[in-house]
Amino acid sequence: MGAAHADSSMRHPRLLLGAALTPLLLMQGAHAYTLEQFWHQAFSHDPRIQVYRRQLEVASTAQPLALAALLPQITAGANVQFATEYTQEPYNSVQPDTALLEENSRTRTESWSVQLQQALFNWSALQDYQASGDQVAAAAATYQEAMQNLENQATAAYVQWLLADANVRSLQEAEQGFARQALTAKARYQAGTTGILGADEAQVALRQIQAQLADARAQWQVARQKLQQFTGTPAPDRAPTLPQKIRLSWSTLTLWKAAATQHNPALAAANDQLAAAQKSVSAAWGGFLPSISLVLAHQWQSQHGTLGYRLGSLSADNLPNPYRNTESSAMVELSWSIFSGGSQQATLHKARYQQEENFQLLLATERSVEKQLGADFADLNGARQQSALYRRALLVARHASAAAEDGVRVGLVTENNAIIDRQNVLTVRNALNSANAAVVTHYASLAATAGVLTPTRIRQLSVALSPLRESSHESSPIKS
Incomplete structure (x- = not known):
């Protein structure tokens, strides 16, 4: 009975500590600067958003102007x-x-x-009005393309900030490890259990890590300034932890191509411009009619x-x-214009030339989108494979480093081998961070090429980059 009571009293401090830390952890998660929050700030403050909106508003006036020719003139x-x-x-x-x-x-x-x-009856005015609708649709698609490109750039900037912060953390942890190893090697040298070479190698490795840490901090400042260009406000001092595994819906290249056929704004704009050019040719023919x-x-x-x-x-x-x-x-x-000095023929030739140019532009856009989809998909698969390999390699490297430290203590492994194993851990960890950052960056680029980098997709990426990820947010790229 007394033993049970003692065991219960021993567990109570842990429960109280867990209860005290839970609100703190939730508060930290609530205040984490997520990708979705960053994009909302960028959407509200980036001046390029206002430029794109004004361009769309100006382009939208083409249809009312064309409609005026068909309405009563009083x-x-x-x-x-x-x-x-x-x-x-x-x-x-x-x-x-x-x-x-x-x-x-x-x-x-x-x-x-x-x-x-x-x-x-005014055939030219009627065709011009119908063409203006296609022109407005093309302008809307161009606006969507500009917005998705900006979303892609913002995502890349945010991921680079996470990567820079992750590299700083890895190097700080490595610096502490090398500092302990250098101190231990010096103590063993003074005790006569190891040579001066091992102690010097530990000091050299420590100085190299410190130099890399200084460079990583500079890169972190650059990434932080990049975020400020989007929002106009300084980014937080610390970034959320970059996950070691990115969980997203990958789909196949065929599905991404199908999504691009339906949603790619560049393709939509090219199709709308071709339709407008075809109606402009018909409007030019209307110049020969009464x-x-x-x-x-x-x-x-x-x-x-x-x-x-x-x-x-x-x-x-x-x-x-x-x-x-x-x-x-x-x-x-x-x-009825019987003779206008050849101006009608010139207008018709110009409209036909524009139609042919827009048709060739559509073909070029289709090929460009298909090529970009293939490249983005290949880059994404390569980054995913690298991430999986580096995760396995990191487990092996950590095990080897721990074994080397144990071997140094019992005199079975030299200091140099332990340094190499610790450096391998750092190299693999940074490579894993880079691979995971590449996964998110290539995924966002692939979604932008497919035309589905929407706010919903940004939220999915934000959830995938959050410490608490929910698999229920994964979905097909076409449905998004």
Whole structure:
């Protein structure tokens, strides 16, 4: 009974310590600077985002401008005119010596008019409007491509920051290990159990690690500044730990190609531009066709004033002189360009040339996307294989290093062998970090090429890079 009570009391401090550390660990995880948080900051503060948005807004005005040619055109005008007139001429022009007729008038004329013109048939304007829709779609695809390229760049910058921080941590741990080994080797040399060569080799290895650590810290500062270019704010002092195994949905190259066919923004933009060019050719043909419009007009005019005259002894002043006129008309107008000096033929040739150019651009884009997909997929597979091999090699290297340290203590292994084994651990660990960083970078590049590097994909990458990863977030690249 007493033993059981003692055992229970011994376990209570561990439980209390675990309960105390759990909120701290959760707090650290909650405040970890994840990839998703970094991208949200970049999306809110990177000036390039605003540039891409403005470009899309400007391109989107093409469709309303083209639609205006098909909508009713209403014009209105108003006029007020003041006039004073005085004339003097012979009353009888055949006999110039007769009495003179003098006339004077003061008038105010008011008028207004309204005209409505509606296109009944205008093939060129109709095709231009349909082409403008394709142009806006191409602009939207270009905006999406720019956004995904920026997401890819941001992901690469974030992963490089994780890699730089992981290398610093590895070198700091190695520095501590080499420092202990150098101190132990010096103590054994002073005790006469080893030679001066082993102690010196340990010191040389320690200085080399310290030099590498200084370079790694400089690289970490560079990576940290790179993050600040995206967000405008300094990155945290410490980065989350780079996982030793990246869990993502890999899929096959065939699925990635299928995703690119549906979602790649460069392909979508090229297809939309080709469709717009085809409609532009049809619009150019419309220049040889007549255009028919309906014109409705209404005009109102009113004149007020006085009239006076003088002829010999006869005279009159301030006689009213009113005038009013109202006119309405409806007209169907047909306009047909019979000869325009060859401008229509030149417009048609230019449209055909643009169509052929856009077709060749589409073929080149398809080949470029297919080539990039193959290269990204090969790089991703290579990085995955390297990561798996380095994980196994790290286990072996750690076991060999531990065995070498034990061998040094009993005099079976030299200090030089222990140094080599410890350096192998560091080399393999850094190589594993680089391979894992390459896995994420190539995966993001592959997703961007396929056109599926969406915010959902960024979140999946963020979860894969988090200390607590959930396999439930893995999905097919096409569904994302």
